[in-house]
Amino acid sequence: MTGWHIRDFHSADMDAILRLWEESRSAGAEPVYALAEVVASCQKDHAVVAVHGDLIVGAAVARAAHDQGWIVFFGIDNQWRKRGIGSALLAAVESRMTPHGLAKLSILMPDTEQRLDALLNAGFQDKKHLRYFEREIPVQGQEMGLLGELGGRLMPRNLWNGVGGMQREKELLERRLVLPLSNPDLAQQYGVVPPRAVMLFGPPGTGKTTFAKAIASRLEWPFVEVFPSRLAADSKGLAGALRETFLEIAGLEHAVVFIDEVEEIAAQRQGEPPSPLQGVTNELLKIIPAFRDQPGRLLVCATNFIRALDSAFLRHGRFDYVIPIGLPDEAARYAIWQRYTPEGVSADVDLDLLVAKTDGFSPADIEFAARKASQHALEKAVYGQQDGGSTANAAGPSNDDYLEAIAQTRTTVSAEVAQQFRDDIERIARL
Template sequence: MADWHVRDYSVDDLEALLRVEAESGTSEEPPMFRLSDAVSALQSGAPAVVAVVDEVMVGAAVSRVEGDRAWILRICMLPSWRAQGLGSALLTALERRLFDDGVRTVCAVLPGDETGAAALHNRGFETRSGLVFFEKHASVTPQEVSLLSTIGAEVPPRGLWSRVAGMEQEKRFIERRLVLPLSHPQLAAQHGVELPRAVMLFGPPGTGKSTFAHAVAGRLGWPFLELFPARLAAEYGLATGLSRRFDEISRLDHILVFIDEVEEVAGERSGADATAVGVVNELLKAIVRFRAREGRLLVCATNNVTTLDSAFLRHGRFDYVVPLGPPDGVARAALWESYLARSGAEADVAALASASEGFTPADIAHAARTVSQAMFERSYDTGTRVDPTTADYLEAIRSTHATVSTAMAEEFEQQIEMFARL
């Protein structure tokens, strides 16, 4: 038996428990109960237990009591302590606490592959077949629907985040630094974390900057609005259009605003004409107003961060300046696996990832679509399904012109050293 000690939770355990919880997840599905629910339960004195080894927390279980029924809100443990009986030990101690307090029924709802599921089975918890869990969150108020339609905003589906294949390092950074504090603002405030208000994404064309912005909005459940400078200029004049649109945005409780190719409206003012200078000044003022309210995030993107006005990037305007470059080998393999799974094809993923070195996600998508189209046409012409081979994909890769040249890649690396703020 592993040498752990299970005891009741104390108020001094919160920070350690949050660290364990951050490393514990094993499922792609979101938990039934939010982390803020578990923290609220802990702060109200709900029954909870922790497991420690040499005074270091390695696991925890948190509950909430409602009459004679209790819900288990979290079962978490460090990865190195899984499959050693720790989950069952935590549940045993927590059950004892709950039953001593008069609880008659203990319930838990979590994904079948999540940490703690095996422990629940081992402790005799029964699964209820034939039940379907229904859930719906209102992302906008009825009063906001009309305004969103007027300004051209949309509410992206939440599943976009899970569809962003590869780029795991970038996804983890955005998940932890942007999504997590914005999803749990009260918990972030307890730790003195200032909520992010604006982030700059930079990198060569086709590296997924727009895709990331959409996915973050979907992950947060916030409306997504892309500002198109040319459209604003045609309707109102660019400076006036920016001011007007940001005033309209201020009436929304939550919004993610995205400006692609932001250098069009925030280029270097030195040597620019009066109109261009006025546009940059107006955008800088709009960002200050935008940052003054919670529940909003500005995401700007540029292919070349050196073209931006120096005042635009200074501290206090953008919390993070994040490089998004061509995917590495692991990310390219993940992208290829995603496309192969979508088409039901089989191929040597390692060979495809190696052959597509230097490709952006957009380049890989183009090569994959080329093969899918060719197989579709062959199947139609022959009347028999034709499946692609590794050779078909390698030929498509060879015929695809990489977006990022060697010179562009070198310039991007220099920009990372000069401008990245993570």
């Protein structure tokens, strides 16, 4: 078999590129670059093929980045190896890239690839002691505009780890939500259907919104919060605006969609004549099944008053899990106090004592007490002498400042509300 030649890539050659790319996979050497990247470079950058008659027997595809050239695909039909085709392909793609003023041409190969003669013959050097790292960008360029229109954003990557304590809740969310959503192929292997919607419920100020954002951070999916109060001003009405918003969200490849205080638009339907919000509740009940048909999305709703929700809203088939988010445990309270204690006085503050004194406090309650103590200490430092006190060695709030602030803080969650929450866990939670 002789008579092959090298020419530029034509659009009609795409099927052959796909065939060669698949052959490289079946040979056990997974290509470094994804097929979509190879196809894009064929169309926009530099690609050459080796042809015998009408048959394409090899290809090299490359792109330039500043003064660095990268070969993103290099493949030869197994039956045409050892014929000099590889060296010719590499020389041809280099000649087409040279006018760009490149200083270097590089290629990344799978560590299982043993057939490197063409590279070595073409003058490429095998660089030892190098490792290749990559990460995928969660939101592609074409989605950024839509995400901005929706008011969505990407959460910081470390937000999940930043949720101190609450280990039981974090482990539950990790196992029920993050695991199947981030590993859909593994979930399918075990017959697990990734969740599409989850309800978080609990007393006010317990961190439900923080957990919703942390889930998005853990998945590295865009976070889109839907505000019914803002949609209500739309000329199409709240129900119409809600429907249109979810249609726009469908344009994102992945998304965590969050509705806080969902009881405002999904309360029990009752009364004659029907209230205006009943139409919104009906619309939301229609939206959720359609939303569930789309992979790569998770609806997270949160409520302080789960008993107020319409009974049809929580039934099986709409929400996969109904998860309680309660008051912070000791570890969580310790982490919150650490966050709000100035570094200059942290060694002198008895955090264990503050943790013990704030049993039954919500995260918002602790934040309020910490800020109140800091404000009081600042005022003493600045105005102490005027009030007959001393400002000597004032470095920040003290234990006494914190304890005084704790004593003056009215907790958000009363004993009655806490008991109702425990009852709701028994009656309504679905884990």
